[in-house]
Amino acid sequence: MTRKTWFKMSISVLLTAVLILLSACGSAGNNASGKQKSLDFLWFSDGKEGEVIKEIIKEYEQSNSNVKINLIEVGFKDIQTKLKTMLSGGKPPALSRVTDTGSFANQAVDLTPYVENAEQFQDQFIDSLKPYYVMDNKLVAAPMDVTANGLIYNKTLFDKAGVKVPTSPDEVWTWDEYIAALKQVMDKGGARYGMVWDVTPHRWSTLLYQNGGSILTEDGSAAAINSEAGIRSMEMFKQLHQEGIMPESVWLGGENPNNLFRSGTVAAHWAGNWMISNYKDITDFEWGVTYMPKGTQRSSVPGGKFLMAFKGSGQEEEAAKFIEYLTSKEVNSKYNQESLFMSPRKDSSTLNYEFGKEMFEVFSDELKNSSPLAANDWSRQTLISKISTDLKNHIMDVLSDKATPQDALDQMAKQINEAIGSQ
Template sequence: MKRRTNFKLSFSLVLIMSLIMLTACGNTDNSTVNTGSTGGAKQATLDFLWFSDGNEGEVIKGIIKEYEQSNTNVKINLIEVGFKDLQTKLKTMISGGKPPALSRITDTGSFANQAVDLTPYVESADQFEGQFIDSLKPYYVIDDKLIAAPMDVTANGLIYNKTLFDKAGVKVPTSPEEVWTWDEYIAALKEVMAKGGARYGMVWDVTPHRWSTLLYQNGGSIVTEDGSAAAINSEAGVRCMELFKQLHKDGIMPESVWLGGENPNNLFRSGTVAAHWAGNWMISNYKDITDFEWGVTYMPKGTQRSSVPGGKFLMAFKGSGNEQEAAAFINYLTSKEVNSKYNQESLFMSPRKDSSVLDYEFGKEMYEVFSDELKNTSPLAANDWSRQTLISKISTDLKNNIIDVLSDKATAQEAMDKTAKLINEAIGSQ
C-alpha cells in the first residue's frame, strides 16, 4: 500500500513538471511570434517621399491601400511635396539622420551614395534589369549597384496638327519603315506652311534635353561614352547646331520661343503651328483640344533614329531601419501587374519591356509611337543624361550658348567649343 502511494506521488510530480515545461515552452514561442495578424513579421512604417505631376498621386494612394491590405505589418506614410521642393526636403531628411524609407525621384545620381543597393533583395540583378528598356539602365545601375528602380519613362517625340497636314495634302509616316529623313521632314513642313496655312512649321521646347534629341539623331553626344571628356563640339555637334540655326533663319521655327520666351504649348494650341517637338506628357495636356485634330507621328532621322529617355525612379535609403521592407515595396511597385496599372491610369509610359502597349483611356496609338522612339534611341542619350550631377552644372550654360548662336552672338563651332570647355572643367572638378 505504501509502495503504491509513493508511485502515485512520483507520477504526479513527473506530470506536474512536464506541464510546467510545456507551459514555459509555449510562453517562449508566443513572445516570439505573437505580433497580431502579421505572421511574425515586424511592424514597419515606411515614409515615402512623393511628388505629383498630374493624377498619379491618387493612383499611388489606391495602390498603397491594396498593398497594406495584403501586408498588414506595413504602413506606408506618403509624404507629398512639390517637385521643386523634393531635393531640398530629401537632403534635409538625410542630413538630419532621418531619411525616408523610399522616394520617387528623378535625380538618381545625386543620391547614389545614400541609396540602398537593391541587388541583395532581388532574385537576380540581370533578371531585374532585363525587365526594363535598355536605355534606362545608366540611370539606376551605378558602379554595378541597383541604386533605384524605374517607375515610369518619358520620351521626346513629334506631335502634329493633323488638320493642317490634311489641308496641305501631306501624309505623315504611319510606321517605322516610313520615317522621314531630316530633309524630307523639312520639305513636308514647308509644304504645310505653303498649302495648309501654317504660320510656322514647328515649335521646340526651350530645354537642352529636348534640343539634344537632334544631337543624338546626328550621331553626336554631350560627353564621351566613358564620361571622361566633352564630345559636344564634335563634327556631329556642330552640324546639329547649324541645322537648328537654319530652321530659325528659314522661318520654320519662330524666334519668339527660344529668343523671346513665348510658350510653345500656346502656339501649338492656337492651331497655327504644324508640329510640336515635345515630351509624351503633352498627350494628356493636349487631350482637351477641340478646335483642330492632332496626333503623334515619328520623328525624322539623321544618321540614325533617336529620342531621349527620362523618367521617374524609386529609391530606398540607407539608415531608415526599414531597408528590407522598402525593397519589397519597390519590387511590388515595379512588377508587371502593378506597374502597368499605375502607368495606364496615370497616362504615363511604362519602363517595362512587357508593358510597352497599355490600354489607355486616351491616346493609346500615340503612346505606342513614343514607345517605338525609345526602342530606337541611341544609348549615348541615357549615358549623357544619367550623369545628372554633371548635367546640372552645364545645362543652363548649354541653353544660353544655343541662344547665342540663334541671336548671332556666336557661331555654332564657337558655342560648342565654349560648352565643351565648361563640360571638361566640370568633369575635372568631380
C-alpha cells in the first residue's frame, strides 16, 4: 500500500466515524430519553371512524418518531366496563374515547396546564358542550365530535302530498303546523304513520326543551321535570300516539323505528345526525333533513364523544399533547368529514362531506339554537344514568294509560330528588 493510498483510506474512515456520530446526536435530539413512549388509547367505533383514526395515528407517529400509539379497540357497549376495570386495576390507559365524562372526571388529567390558554382552548368549541368537559374549573376532557337530535323526512311522501318542508330557520314550523303537515302526508301522501321517535329519554327530552322545560333546575339541585312545560310535553307525546300519528308498536312494542322509516311508509323519523350515514344506502325513496318544529323556543339536545387522559398512566403530558393535536382544526375537520360526523369546533361547522353536506348544516343550526338547559341536564351523566331508565318507564306508563302525565312526572321528580340526595 502506498503512503498516498493509506492517507485516503484514513480520511475515509474518519469521515465515516464523524457521520455516525452526527447521526447518533440527531437521533438523541428527536428522542432525548432514547426510549420510545407508548400510549395506550382505548377506542370504540360506531362506523368508519375507526379506519379514519388509524390513518391519523399513522400520520402523527411519522411526525413524532418517539411516540407509539397503541389503539385498543372494544365495542361501544363494553367501553365503560373496560375503562373501569383498567382504572380500578391501577393500569389506566394514557387516553380514551368516552361518552360519559362525568363518571371518570375524578380520574382524568386536568388538561389546563398542558394547553397554552385554557379559555382560548374552550372557545374553539361550541358553547353548549362546555358542561360536558369543564368540571370544577378543570379541563377534564376535550370534544372530538358532536351529536344533535333532529328530523329526517321521507321527501317522496311529502312531495306526493304536496307538502313543502322548511328550508331555512326563518320557516320553522310551530308544533301545530308540524302536526298538520304530518296529517296531510298521511292523508294525501299515503304514509302509514306521520313519524317514529327513537325510544330514548334523550330523544324524548328534545320536546321538553322546545316547550321551555328541563329535567333539572339550572343549578342541578332539584328536579324540574314536573313543571307545566314537562306536563305539556308528556301530554303532547301521548296525543301523537292517540291520534295515530305515531305507532304504539315502537315505544310499547319494541319495533325498530329505523326499519319502519326504511320501509318507506313513515313520513318522518325523530332521530340523531348519525342516521345520515346509516340511511345513505336507501334507494327506494328520496329522503332528507329538515328543521324540527318549535314550541316556546327551538332546541335540540347536544351530545358527543370526548377524549380524556388519565392520571397514573405515566404518559400524561404526551397524552395531552396528542389530544390537542386530535382536536386541532385541520385534524379534527379531517376526522369528522371523513367519518360523516359533526365537528364540535366553531370554525368547522361547515365541512365538505362526501354525502349529506346540506343535511349536516341543518343539524348544526339546530345545535346553535338549543336551550342551554339541555346540556346542563345531560352533561350530569352520573345522575342521568341513575334516572334514565325510570324516565323511559314513566313515559311508557303514560302511553299505556297506567299513569297520567302529572302523576308520572311527579313520581319521576321524587326519584330524581332521591338520586340527587344520594350522590
